[in-house]
Amino acid sequence: MREEEPLDAYSQTVIRVVEQVGPAVVSIRPAGFPRRRQALEPMGSGFFITPDGYLLTNSHVVRHIREPQVTLIDGRTFPARLIGEDPYTDLAVLRVEREETFPAARLGDSSRLRLGQLVVAIGNPLGFHFTVSAGIISGLGRTLQGPGGQIIEDIIQTDAALNPGNSGGPLVDSRGEVIGVCVATILGAENIAFAIPSQTAEWVAALLIKAGRIRRAYLGVVVQIRPIPGPASATGLEILEVDPRGPAAQGGLQEGDILVRIGDQPIRSLGELHRFLAHWPPGRPVAVQVMRQNQIRTFTVVPRETPSPPW
Incomplete structure (x- = not known):
C-alpha cells in the first residue's frame, strides 16, 4: 500500500x-x-x-x-x-x-x-x-x-x-x-x-x-497613503479630492497637499486620522499641517460632524 x-x-x-x-x-x-x-x-x-x-x-x-x-x-x-x-x-x-x-x-x-x-x-x-x-x-x-x-x-x-x-x-x-x-x-x-x-x-x-x-468629525477630503519626500522613511496622507463645501476647502487645503499632522497628532496612516477625528469635537478649530510643494504649511480647519449617508 x-x-x-x-x-x-x-x-x-x-x-x-x-x-x-x-x-x-x-x-x-x-x-x-x-x-x-x-x-x-x-x-x-x-x-x-x-x-x-x-x-x-x-x-x-x-x-x-x-x-x-x-x-x-x-x-x-x-x-x-x-x-x-x-x-x-x-x-x-x-x-x-x-x-x-x-x-x-x-x-x-x-x-x-x-x-x-x-x-x-x-x-x-x-x-x-x-x-x-x-x-x-x-x-x-x-x-x-x-x-x-x-x-x-x-x-x-x-x-x-x-x-x-x-x-x-x-x-x-x-x-x-x-x-x-x-x-x-x-x-x-x-x-x-x-x-x-x-x-x-x-x-x-x-x-x-x-x-x-x-460620531466623528468630518474634514471633507479623500486621501491615500504616500511617502513624504526626504531622507526619513516617513509617510503622510495625500489629498486626492476636496469637497468644495467642506471644512478642509474652507480652511484652505487643496488637492495634492500631503497631510502630516492634525492638532498634536502626527498622521502616518488613515487609521490615525480616523481615530483623531472620532475623538475631536465637531465645531472646534484644529491646526492642520500639510506639505505643499515641499514646504510645511499650517491651516486652521473647523471640522463638522460627519453628515448622515444618503442611503
Whole structure:
C-alpha cells in the first residue's frame, strides 16, 4: 500500500489557517430564510471577534436585514442583534446573545502587511457554505467606492478569489490572524478583490460595541497613503479630492497637499486620522499641517460632524 505523501508547506499553511479561524466564520441571512442551501442564494459572511458572541461583518450585508440570523460551520443557527453599523467604513457589529462560548478569531496588525504576502479568505460566496480561497496581498492603501456610494480609504487589495457572499468574511494571514474584512470585488475584473484593514475594523468595532454608533468629525477630503519626500522613511496622507463645501476647502487645503499632522497628532496612516477625528469635537478649530510643494504649511480647519449617508 502506497504511503500518503506529506503535504507541501503552502498547503500545510492554508490548512492550518482554515482549521484555526474557520470555526469563527458564519453565514448571515434574514430570519426565516430557507434552510435549503443552493448555489446563488444571496447571503453574507461574518466572524466572531469575542467568545461572548460579538461578530464583525459589513454594513451593507446587514443594512436591509431586520432580523438577521447566523449559521455556524457546524450547522447551528442563532438569531443575532445589530449592535451598530458604520456605513463610512462599511463595517457592522452583530451579537448572538447566548450563554455559551463561541470560537473567536484574533485580529492582527494590518499595518505590517507587505506586498506578496500570503492571505486566505473564508466565507460563503454565492450561497456555497464555507468556502476557502487563497492568494497574496496585491496592493495596499487603495481607495474604493463602497456599495452606498461612499468612499472607503486605505483598502487592502488581494487576488484571493472573492464573490458575492464573501462580504464580511475574514481575510487571514499565515499566522491565523485576521488582517482584513472582505468587502468587495470589481465586476468584470479578474483577481482584484478588496478588504478593510484590521486596524480600521478593530477601532470601529470597539466604538460600536461601546456606543452603538460613531460620531466623528468630518474634514471633507479623500486621501491615500504616500511617502513624504526626504531622507526619513516617513509617510503622510495625500489629498486626492476636496469637497468644495467642506471644512478642509474652507480652511484652505487643496488637492495634492500631503497631510502630516492634525492638532498634536502626527498622521502616518488613515487609521490615525480616523481615530483623531472620532475623538475631536465637531465645531472646534484644529491646526492642520500639510506639505505643499515641499514646504510645511499650517491651516486652521473647523471640522463638522460627519453628515448622515444618503442611503
